[in-house]
Amino acid sequence: MISVRDVHVTFGRGTPLENRALRGLDLAVADGEFITVIGSNGAGKSTLLNVLSGDARAESGTVEVDGIDVTRWPTPKRAGLIARVFQDPMAGTCERLTIEENMALAQARGRTRGLGPALDKPRRVLFRDKLAMLGLGLEDRLGDSMGLLSGGQRQAVSLLMSTLAGTKTLLLDEHTAALDPRTAAFVLDLTRRIVEEQKLTALMVTHSMRDALDHGSRTVMLHEGKVAFDIAGERRKTMDVPDLLQLFKQVRGEELADDSLLLS
Amino acid sequence: MSLIATLGAIEIGLVFALVALGVYITFRVLDFPDLTVDGTLPLGAAVAAAMIAGGINPVWATAAAIIAGCLAGTVTAWLNIRFAILHLLAGILTMTALFSINLRVMGVPNIPLMNRPTVIDFFTWLNPFIAAMGLPARPTLRVMALLIIVTVIAALLARFLKTEFGLAMRATGANPRMARAQGIRTDMYIYVGVALSNGLVALAGALFAQTAGFADVSIGTGTIIAGLAAVILGETIFRTRSIVVAVFSCLIGAIAYRLAIALALNAGWLGLRASDLNLVTAVLVGIALMLPGVANPLRSLFKRSAP
Ligand SMILES: Nc1ncnc2c1ncn2[C@@H]1O[C@H](COP(=O)(O)OP(=O)(O)OP(=O)(O)O)[C@@H](O)[C@H]1O
Numbered sequence A: 001m002i003s004v005r006d007v008h009v010t011f012g013r014g015t016p017l018e019n020r021a022l023r024g025l026d027l028a029v030a031d032g033e034f035i036t037v038i039g040s041n042g043a044g045k046s047t048l049l050n051v052l053s054g055d056a057r058a059e060s061g062t063v064e065v066d067g068i069d070v071t072r073w074p075t076p077k078r079a080g081l082i083a084r085v086f087q088d089p090m091a092g093t094c095e096r097l098t099i100e101e102n103m104a105l106a107q108a109r110g111r112t113r114g115l116g117p118a119l120d121k122p123r124r125v126l127f128r129d130k131l132a133m134l135g136l137g138l139e140d141r142l143g144d145s146m147g148l149l150s151g152g153q154r155q156a157v158s159l160l161m162s163t164l165a166g167t168k169t170l171l172l173d174e175h176t177a178a179l180d181p182r183t184a185a186f187v188l189d190l191t192r193r194i195v196e197e198q199k200l201t202a203l204m205v206t207h208s209m210r211d212a213l214d215h216g217s218r219t220v221m222l223h224e225g226k227v228a229f230d231i232a233g234e235r236r237k238t239m240d241v242p243d244l245l246q247l248f249k250q251v252r253g254e255e256l257a258d259d260s261l262l263l264s
Numbered sequence B: 001m002s003l004i005a006t007l008g009a010i011e012i013g014l015v016f017a018l019v020a021l022g023v024y025i026t027f028r029v030l031d032f033p034d035l036t037v038d039g040t041l042p043l044g045a046a047v048a049a050a051m052i053a054g055g056i057n058p059v060w061a062t063a064a065a066i067i068a069g070c071l072a073g074t075v076t077a078w079l080n081i082r083f084a085i086l087h088l089l090a091g092i093l094t095m096t097a098l099f100s101i102n103l104r105v106m107g108v109p110n111i112p113l114m115n116r117p118t119v120i121d122f123f124t125w126l127n128p129f130i131a132a133m134g135l136p137a138r139p140t141l142r143v144m145a146l147l148i149i150v151t152v153i154a155a156l157l158a159r160f161l162k163t164e165f166g167l168a169m170r171a172t173g174a175n176p177r178m179a180r181a182q183g184i185r186t187d188m189y190i191y192v193g194v195a196l197s198n199g200l201v202a203l204a205g206a207l208f209a210q211t212a213g214f215a216d217v218s219i220g221t222g223t224i225i226a227g228l229a230a231v232i233l234g235e236t237i238f239r240t241r242s243i244v245v246a247v248f249s250c251l252i253g254a255i256a257y258r259l260a261i262a263l264a265l266n267a268g269w270l271g272l273r274a275s276d277l278n279l280v281t282a283v284l285v286g287i288a289l290m291l292p293g294v295a296n297p298l299r300s301l302f303k304r305s306a307p
């Protein structure tokens, strides 16, 4: 469960570059809800996710996760409640470390890290089983360094990693944007499976209207740091990409020159 | 090169193996280029020598030196984390302050430790073996004792880096944003890592004072470059991704480096003097930096991505 109430985030306050990224944003996400988030560049989508993960601080308003007020918590402390997959496949993993070491790091998320070995037999077995589910042949490459994997493989492993500690909230920021269409479809499908199986509460940012409608149960559009529209249920079910695009344009109050840009 | 000279080179190589381990932690594991060590090495020597000369048990004196080193490292990390001072500059600040502090600790620029008890005395049980091998007694004892100490410490460090805590420290250096997202309090790991690194270097200083038989305020100059040279040399000899091999390659690198230096100084036709050591080291590390290509191990020390 996530509750964001009247959150403001301003970058560079008091400078000529002052940028009000979030301007009184409200959003309530119920347990097990999978929300897709759309909006133009600079609308504040990443900032919203950063405010949830702790990477950005809300200067006013409150952020609650699972009923706990985390507004003042730093990122590492929130990691016990929230998992995250970044847009950049490089950002979510340590390329210098091996696949199994990356997974061990993720599995210990939210726990105290002691002087016991980071890797042991049971953990390796678990990681191997999890990797086998991807069907990418990575289960035989536990000791390979992460840097050897392709972007798609890395995002798939990042997704797996986000589930290892059993946290219930998942943040996805354009996590397929850097992938080719086929790999993107594979990672999206994996996302859907994981969210369903683990009954996660998820927020997924995307620039694809298609993906926004095809995944999850609710779609939210951000505009100038606020929720511009929020559709779910019947209304969303009957919607197709052109309808969503129409709404999108209304909000932006303009006709876009090239629709194909957003139709992809 | 004479046997005594060879043993001497190995001895100083073993002392600097600890410096190499410290440098490895900051430069390699944490990606925090820390220059404090030029001040920490003489600090360790100063604390140990002053206490031993004052009649304190050498074990306690050595422990105190390690703690002093950890504190120095903590100051550097604090300057960097708390006040966002660039790590290089934070290290230079602490190092500069230490030059004065070391003089205060010692009271005089040089403390001789001849015929004082040292930690080496705990290893005299090795003497029968050394005598049986027909090696020169005192120099061999020092080498053997250092070898045991340094090997144990390297093994502990390698083990530590494979623990959950150690892995989190490696993640802190490899990808801090990812580390934080995984619940790792990166600041805390930087404190611990930089303190540990300087503790090791101070231990090197304390052992230097006890094996060389003196402490001098000037012994710190060039410590960082010598440590780097050892790390680079080790990495060149053993191209590895294994953390255990990487740790031990620091030891081999440090010894190989000192042997090479000793050979160079020994070759009369080169016309080098002992005082040319820092010049030779700087030139060698400089050349390593100039070498082109991805395979250059030193470049990667100053960059985020692995070779
Ligand atoms: N760290 C930062 N410092 C300064 N300004 C920032 C920072 N992060 C974001 N901004 C600004 O805040 C605004 C919102 O950015 P945000 O990244 O949330 O947009 P977005 O909706 O994710 O856009 P995109 O679709 O391009 O990813 C932008 O104007 C951006 O320039």
Ligand SMILES: [Mg+2]
Residues within 6 Å of the ligand: A045, A046, A047, A173
């Ligand atoms: Mg974004």
